[in-house]
Amino acid sequence: MCQNAPLRRILSVMVMTLSMAYVSGQNRPETPVVEWRHIGNSALDLGLASVATGPVARVWYAAGGDRLYAATASGRVFSTSDFEQWRSAAETAVAAAAAVSTTLPETGAQVRESATQAGRLYAFRRNAWRSDDGGLHWNNLTGLRAGSVVGSEIADLAISPTDADEVVIAARTGVWRSVDAGASWSGLNQFLPNLPPYRILSTPAGMRGVQIGLTGSARDLEWTPGEKTAWTPITTTSMAADAAIRAALSQTLKATITAVSSAGDYVYAGSGDGRLWASSDTQHTWRLFGTADEAGPVTAIFTDGRDPRIAIAVSGARPAAAQRGIHIRKTMNGGAFWDDLTGNLPDAAANGVTADHGTGTIYIATDAGLYTATTDLTVAGSAPSWTRLNEGLPAAPVSDVRLDAGGNQLYIAVDGYGVYGALAPHRLRDPQVVSAADYMARAAAPGSLLTILGAHITQAAAANAPIPVLAANGTESQIQVPFDARGDSLALNLRGTAGALDRTVPLQTAAPAIFVDSEGSPMILDADTGLMLDAMHPAHGRGRIQILATGLGRVTPDWPAGVAAPMENPPRVNAPVRVLVDRQPAAVSRAVLAPGYVGFYLIELQVPAIVNAGPAELYVETGNQSSNRVRVWLEP
Numbered sequence: 206m207c208q209n210a211p212l213r214r215i216l217s218v219m220v221m222t223l224s225m226a227y228v229s230g231q232n233r234p235e236t237p238v239v240e241w242r243h244i245g246n247s248a249l250d251l252g253l254a255s256v257a258t259g260p261v262a263r264v265w266y267a268a269g270g271d272r273l274y275a276a277t278a279s280g281r282v283f284s285t286s287d288f289e290q291w292r293s294a295a296e297t298a299v300a301a302a303a304a305v306s307t308t309l310p311e312t313g314a315q316v317r318e319s320a321t322q323a324g325r326l327y328a329f330r331r332n333a334w335r336s337d338d339g340g341l342h343w344n345n346l347t348g349l350r351a352g353s354v355v356g357s358e359i360a361d362l363a364i365s366p367t368d369a370d371e372v373v374i375a376a377r378t379g380v381w382r383s384v385d386a387g388a389s390w391s392g393l394n395q396f397l398p399n400l401p402p403y404r405i406l407s408t409p410a411g412m413r414g415v416q417i418g419l420t421g422s423a424r425d426l427e428w429t430p431g432e433k434t435a436w437t438p439i440t441t442t443s444m445a446a447d448a449a450i451r452a453a454l455s456q457t458l459k460a461t462i463t464a465v466s467s468a469g470d471y472v473y474a475g476s477g478d479g480r481l482w483a484s485s486d487t488q489h490t491w492r493l494f495g496t497a498d499e500a501g502p503v504t505a506i507f508t509d510g511r512d513p514r515i516a517i518a519v520s521g522a523r524p525a526a527a528q529r530g531i532h533i534r535k536t537m538n539g540g541a542f543w544d545d546l547t548g549n550l551p552d553a554a555a556n557g558v559t560a561d562h563g564t565g566t567i568y569i570a571t572d573a574g575l576y577t578a579t580t581d582l583t584v585a586g587s588a589p590s591w592t593r594l595n596e597g598l599p600a601a602p603v604s605d606v607r608l609d610a611g612g613n614q615l616y617i618a619v620d621g622y623g624v625y626g627a628l629a630p631h632r633l634r635d636p637q638v639v640s641a642a643d644y645m646a647r648a649a650a651p652g653s654l655l656t657i658l659g660a661h662i663t664q665a666a667a668a669n670a671p672i673p674v675l676a677a678n679g680t681e682s683q684i685q686v687p688f689d690a691r692g693d694s695l696a697l698n699l700r701g702t703a704g705a706l707d708r709t710v711p712l713q714t715a716a717p718a719i720f721v722d723s724e725g726s727p728m729i730l731d732a733d734t735g736l737m738l739d740a741m742h743p744a745h746g747r748g749r750i751q752i753l754a755t756g757l758g759r760v761t762p763d764w765p766a767g768v769a770a771p772m773e774n775p776p777r778v779n780a781p782v783r784v785l786v787d788r789q790p791a792a793v794s795r796a797v798l799a800p801g802y803v804g805f806y807l808i809e810l811q812v813p814a815i816v817n818a819g820p821a822e823l824y825v826e827t828g829n830q831s832s833n834r835v836r837v838w839l840e841p
Contacts, residue, residue: 242627248400327362357377405616458474531547532571565579673685
């Protein structure tokens, strides 16, 4: 049927993604090869004329006017010759020629003089200004009501050496260009790698995408599931709340507190001079460890949720540059003692840390890149050997690192470039069985697709009955639960290139899960056009959409696992299937095995009448079980 052609294209992409997502191979190298994927881009949607980016300090033209340079606030320099694509550059800024004016448009404004048109001056401070008569009269080029069309004060301005009407400004929102003497402005930020993430606040889960906080800003941002253009501001107060806690503890501990973390009754704090405090009774009493300047400022603290007596603190560069700094310390006794784990780490500022309790794996974000090591978190010991994991990443400082809730996916923040994600390398030592839909640990159901993260599986069985292995590579494999599976649990006997692996997962009659991609975008299509629904292609009220899911349970007629569903009259789901869109029940027209594919279910429905446009919650219910919540974009 022609309406299944778009579905076949989408499922083909998903199957290829499984087989190509990570470096394959039967032999696991001691140094893991991590295949990073870029989450989003480095642009910001601030409601301006064009997308913005992070702060830019200087802009200037090459002598011939055919190339533009920009220096970011972090000191990196980029150039462009087409005013769209940027590349790293080493050239230093040329001195800007200043002009003298008796009447400045703003107090403290700086002035630039055109080399090609007599009397043409540009000035800048809060706004950009133009004068055509040597500074006697000025026109405001960026003021808009009480604000600015470029969203912030201006740090620098450059005039083309060949055209007095072409002018570029640098601001906290990036680089902006005008070719009509400032009458209109366009951003040059879409591909300028200048997003300065300071913290990863959350990883994709349900309707939520990756959320970050920016360096030097109280603004929190999100790459929302289904987003295609830019990071958008959100109303969370994570960064502000953290700042408030640090300020309060600074008063209590009589020190400048730069990092705080807690789990259970345990609270840990670190100061700007490298000292560490710990409280085991929710801040009633404190224990101090270390002396001032023993280490650089404490930048981040990880607290182990499984055992809050375990914490790991990382520090920046020491004030005494001639001495090697302590960059990572661990306690396993609630802060009584801290072991120095710096070892062979480079003497570079450490910015973020996370760890996996089960494998003892630590990940540390530093100005020299991302490093990992394995140690026993529960006992005291010497420093482990650290391995760098930067292959495939931009040459820029890593400002933070975080694991998802299941400890399966690793996310890092790279200065200028934003967020990258990958399968957490420690999964190669501790494989986990998760839902193939969203890589989360959940119950299985007859017919479910399961993924074994961290293992190349060649054979699978349960109760001595074979289970089909649908795909496998060096770091993950996919199997399908037999449709005749019975009981409360499924004991999996797995065999692979690394040997035997036995795992048990809960078994339910239904365990619905909607497929999502690595950014949390759900696999939902417009049934008429075949387009994936996202912010650019929303669902319309009373329109038909198709959801790709797994875990809907048994079907009629019976169907064998590992066999593609027929293109005509595919088996129907036995249990009633219910879909809620923006808290309204939708009319489900069919719930079947996806024609031509193994283990995928297809739910087709009509979207309810829509009152409010924008993102909304969607989920599936069947067999008294609910799926993961996903974000779908709606439009009346």
